Amino acid sequence: MNANETPRAPEARRAWARIDLDALRANVAALRAKAPTAAFMAVVKADAYGHGMVPCARAALEAGAQWLGAATPEEALALRAAGLGGRMLCWLWTPGGPWQDCVEADIDVTVSARWALAEVADAARRANRPARVQLKIDAGLGRNGAQPAEWPDLVRAARQAERDGLITVTGVWAHFSCADEPGHPSIARELAVFRTAVAQAEDAGLEPEVRHIANSPGTLTLPEAHYDLVRPGVAMYGISPVPQTAGPEDFGLRPVMTLAARLASVKQVPGGHGVSYGHHYVTPGATTLALVPLGYADGVPRHASGAGPVLVAGKLRTVAGRVAMDQFVVDLGGDLASPGDEAVLFGPGDGGEPTAEDWARACGTIAYEIVTRIGARVPRVYAGAR
Numbered sequence: 001m002n003a004n005e006t007p008r009a010p011e012a013r014r015a016w017a018r019i020d021l022d023a024l025r026a027n028v029a030a031l032r033a034k035a036p037t038a039a040f041m042a043v044v045k046a047d048a049y050g051h052g053m054v055p056c057a058r059a060a061l062e063a064g065a066q067w068l069g070a071a072t073p074e075e076a077l078a079l080r081a082a083g084l085g086g087r088m089l090c091w092l093w094t095p096g097g098p099w100q101d102c103v104e105a106d107i108d109v110t111v112s113a114r115w116a117l118a119e120v121a122d123a124a125r126r127a128n129r130p131a132r133v134q135l136k137i138d139a140g141l142g143r144n145g146a147q148p149a150e151w152p153d154l155v156r157a158a159r160q161a162e163r164d165g166l167i168t169v170t171g172v173w174a175h176f177s178c179a180d181e182p183g184h185p186s187i188a189r190e191l192a193v194f195r196t197a198v199a200q201a202e203d204a205g206l207e208p209e210v211r212h213i214a215n216s217p218g219t220l221t222l223p224e225a226h227y228d229l230v231r232p233g234v235a236m237y238g239i240s241p242v243p244q245t246a247g248p249e250d251f252g253l254r255p256v257m258t259l260a261a262r263l264a265s266v267k268q269v270p271g272g273h274g275v276s277y278g279h280h281y282v283t284p285g286a287t288t289l290a291l292v293p294l295g296y297a298d299g300v301p302r303h304a305s306g307a308g309p310v311l312v313a314g315k316l317r318t319v320a321g322r323v324a325m326d327q328f329v330v331d332l333g334g335d336l337a338s339p340g341d342e343a344v345l346f347g348p349g350d351g352g353e354p355t356a357e358d359w360a361r362a363c364g365t366i367a368y369e370i371v372t373r374i375g376a377r378v379p380r381v382y383a384g385a386r
């Protein structure tokens with residue numbers, strides 16, 4: 001139950017995102033079977049890609065994940081505050097962050113530069129215990145991570161901080177740029193940079209417990225990238241990380257989120273009636289309009305105007321006219337429906353409803369963004385909680 005929503009009978013909800021935790025656990029099992037010798041880090045950043053961080057993290061641990069992965073230290077600290085155990089890693093370092101809190105909460109932190117190493121050493125001194133640090137190399141993505149030219153200096157300094165009792169280097173890792181495009185030449189290049197970085201770290205005397213580079217596409221399509229640990233995110237939520245090549249079912253994955261709402265209005269209008277702001281849709285003849293009470297404030301992209309698919313009254317329809325902040329309209333043609341009937345925007349797809357991938361195609365984006373942006377005003381309703 002979301003803080004913005006008073007508890008209410010299911011049949012009286014405006015809208016909801018149903019989160020199928022059984023599907024999430026089965027997806028974790030399917031992914032673990034692809035990388036049987038690697039440890040499993042469930043990536044639950046960004047509120048578990050919009051699915052709800054704490055329930056999804058708990059379900060992933062129940063399904064055998066040993067690690068939880070978060071972007072920010074605040075996310076990792078929130079997981080600990082919710083009582084979640086297991087190993088945890090966060091990776092988006094900013095100056096002055098709550099690093100001492102992370103050290104005290106047994107959260108591994110990621111360091112890509114000498115200045116961050118100095119900050120984590122300070123945090124360890126204040127906490128009066130060594131920090132668990134993972135070092136990140138920029139194997140080619142060009143975001144965080146030490147450049148290969150800076151890496152030997154970083155690993156030497158990290159080894160010295162270990163000798164000084166300030167840190168323990170628990171991991172060495174990198175992130176792919178184009179693993180979602182199987183066969184992309186950058187994949188072999190980045191693996192080679194990573195191999196060299198691992199060797200240099202070991203030559204400097206570091207003994208990282210985990211070496212890792214595989215995100216969802218790496219886990220599913222690149223066995224040579226599994227190393228000691230895999231870090232799938234989107235695939236755990238049942239979304240294919242390589243949608244050009246394969247759907248989730250090809251990997252034995254099932255979408256976890258279903259987004260639905262109850263019609264707020266159903267009415268007859270004459271032909272030639274404009275629909276929603278700007279009148280970008282005009283009824284071609286006398287028809288029935290149904291109002292879906294979800295809009296861009298709920299994460300339904302405005303780019304879905306005139307394009308997003310919705311299952312209403314047993315058929316696939318298309319958003320008529322513009323998506324507004326709180327609502328959009330569908331034209332039911334001659335079909336009947338009643339206020340309170342369900343409209344399904346996306347789900348697993350086996351009930352005739354669209355999928356998040358269908359929405360991504362209709363809106364010119366990726367399914368990651370469709371699920372992650374579902375707003376706080378939409379309550380998450382969990383099925384399969386233990």
Ligand SMILES: *Cc1c(COP(=O)(O)O)cnc(C)c1O
Nearest residue numbers: 043175215216231232233234235
């Ligand atoms: C988000 C993220 C992942 C998971 O990526 P997916 O493509 O969703 O599997 C893994 N590692 C890092 C560093 C990330 O930021």
